[in-house]
Amino acid sequence: MDSVTLACGNGGKETNALIERVFMPYLKELISAFDEDAPKFKASGEYCVSTDSFVITPLIFNGGDIGKLCVCGSANDVSVQGGEPLYLNMGFILEEGLEIPLLKHILQSIQKELFKANLKLLSLDTKVVPKGSVDKLFINTTCIGKIIKPGISSRHLKQGQAIIISDTIANHGASLFAMRHEIKLKTNLQSDCQLLYPLLKPLFLSDLKIHALRDATRGGLASVLNEWVNSSRVKIVIEEEKIPLKEETKGICEILGLEPYALANEGVFVLAIDQKDAPKALEILKSNEKAKNACMIGGVFENPYPSVVLKNAWGFERILEAPEGELLPRIC
Template sequence: MKTITLAHGNGGQENNELISKVFYKAFKNDILDKSEDAAVIENGNLAFSTDSFTVSPLFFNGADIGKLAICGTCNDLAMMGAKPKYLTCSVIIEEGLDKRTLDKIVKSMKEELEVNGAVVVSGDTKVVPKGSVDKIFINTTGIGQIQYKGISSNNITSEDTILVSRDIGAHGATIFASREGIDMNTNLKSDCASLYPQVKALIDSGIKITALRDATRGGVSAVLNEWAKQSNICIEVEEASIPVSDEVNGICELLGFEAMALANEGTFVLAIKNEDAQKALEVLKQTNETASIIGSVSAEHIGKVVLNSAWGTKRFLELPTGELLPRIC
């Protein structure tokens, strides 16, 4: 790796290489080594995470960069069983940005903060010359109070069942269609949403949760591959059980994408104790009818994800490579 390419931001293989060889190498410590969606600190009582947002276009069907900036960080906290509490907001604004655009973005952020019961308590603003950034980039950092301790992607075993909270790939497909001006005359829209209410419902129902992860860049494929390596397991996925909408399937068939590798912003993957899997599915279906049990854990091919087709064939589901959609979030 001599230079940084767009593929290094894909959430897949190249992105993992960049993080491990540059940032993990420089900042190595026990908390960072766990590679969770958010750092667990203060004796397991707090979750801490940060994220930056550069999505293009700024506004798209179902959300905008403002809503995305709150959902993204709050969802990372929720994936560790934490209720989002306090956020910071930093923005880099290109000179010439219409104030009405900025007002609309900030309004979306305010509304999503209310969904999470969180507040922005600090921030920073920079304005840079035209051409230095594309309109506006946003960073949010969040702290959450952990409500359910012990969630970790390093502890998944054969006693767990793999679920997904809804149909996959809607955000990636929406961004691509919007960016390329594709009008499919459908209801396709981003899945961008705050996930803490669903996590709270699982906790309140007494579900035994092993791991949670929102399937953002790199999609469900990246999550499952990361889990397989982190927990030293094989994850076997039933292809017929993966929920994909007709609209997303249409985009994938048109452009040669794989839905499992498309980004999501309101979809998460769960590892739930086998005895609670059906109960967890019932809780998830209260929000999204398309929630599904998609796989199990085995020792068949350690560190790998196996996709079982409806015709009895098997293939490895690899970590995404290359950059299908830069600036997806």
Template sequence: MTKPEPGKLMRPQRKLRDGIHVPKVTLAHGGGGKAMRDLIDDVFVSVFDNPVLAPLEDQARVSLSELALHGDRLAFTSDSFVVDPLEFPGGDIGKLAICGTVNDLAVGGAKPLFLSCSAIIEEGVAVALLRKLARSMAEAAAAAGVAIVTGDTKVVGHGACDKLFINTSGVGVIRAGVDLGAHRAETGDAILVNGLLGDHGAAILVARGDLHLETPIESDCAALNGLIDTLLDACPEVKFIRDATRGGIATVLNEIAEASGVGIEIDERAVPLRDEVKGFCEILGLDPLYLANEGKIVLVAPAALAEKARAALASHPLGRDAAIVGHVTAGPAGRVVMQTKFGGKRVVDMLVGEQLPRIC
């Protein structure tokens, strides 16, 4: 028998099943027998296929020496996705699950490597839809350079969940010399973002159709590990990075201010927003600073390196509209304020409640 390469596992000598031939998922597909195996092979294994997943053991087995090639600290994260609707302009729950988990690793300076995928499926969901969403996950994982190596499938009765919930966990390795944290912001540091804000939150609400709006807004859903690699290669002195998902950049800025015991001031005129999102927020009375993003980061960099960091972001397709939006102040500690375009200032508090539920 041929010896497997280091860090790789031999594919088991078995063929995938032919697939399932019913249009909708039934409770039998969660029962642990042939129907369940057929569903897993047909929908998930056929598109997630890779050497670590192939043995289909109860755990993925990865060489520690292979991990150590990338750094000396392990990064591990987990997230759940319950977005409604499952498909929306610019993405779907599958792409969102992959990109969201990749980004949670990348903002800590880690190279994302391996993901898990656990799906909770409501009885009656169309099998064709599941296949489509699984393909979307596989494509997003391939684009991000990660492998889906383990997972789980559960089927619940009609009404016990809303069509499909996905949990993804991710493992990555933090590169040597990188030390990112919300506690590292200091007076004078610059605050940057990598582009137009609020697109995901706006796209989800438009996709729900409750408002009968025809505004062409697409989610910014994207894996940001390539962008972050470009940034850190050019400017390793960056102190903090976080993806601005639920709660928008306002929440991230408040977290920085609280963790570092500093103040933060941003300039409304510098905050990048597309006209459609501005109009959308004006109509609905929403604040775009709190709208969710799925392809945007907030970062803190030393003032002297702010333009260098902005240029690094702008050199990548996902950072073309990067901007310096504010700076860190001496205080009051924990307070974020915005200089308005009218010349006044207003406090930007932490989001209370949920502006838009089930956006991710």
């Protein structure tokens, strides 16, 4: 089998061949019940569920591919709710003609991230559509996680809290801009795509109170902060010079006239914590090499008009608006 055919979606021999020869070598030991339509599992306690769809182009990018992205992205949505990711459901929409070697490459990435995250596959589905109906491959995921750090909400921001970011921003969005065929920039910049739970677990197990937590994906830092101020009816002031930014990312943004605050990340989170707890939170985060750039970038203030304010090194302030329009389609 060199490529996916329409017959691979007929539910018969060709479907079985696709599943058994292509999918199962990578996923069989991770799936709960290979031969059941609806696997069962036992649960007690408080859980959270997140559904996401992945349509990124190109399928393989600097720092990852759609396989790595779909596992990390879905697990991260659960993690930032204070949950430990446990189970994943996956649906694959395959375009007729999709090359089997490419599909295997993506499945291998999925396998690697599932093992890394200690995630179990509850169920998996495949559909094949005629050529041109989708662009090669779309993946839908649903992640289920158990809450181990309750009380996290975008409605819990109050005056006196600090805003912390875990790493340099905008690397995912900037690297994709550089990769797209119409923008011929040479760069070694990679996506920041990664699992966030290993970074967050020590914080969750500490006695620190986390008020709000979010992964800064589509719309980047600007989107997260604007959602927070509107949910909690507060003002957030961010110091521009404190926001960690790689020189390559800064250069790409300057060349293309982009604001890094609005570009997507796939391995960066923002959290709100009491000012007095910020040093301890940073100490915990920086103990992990992948969060060595974590820093406090601003604070929360009372204000009758929700707003995000960006203050530069000279003390001048401007409103940081939520992103508008489509900067770069299909980034995740």
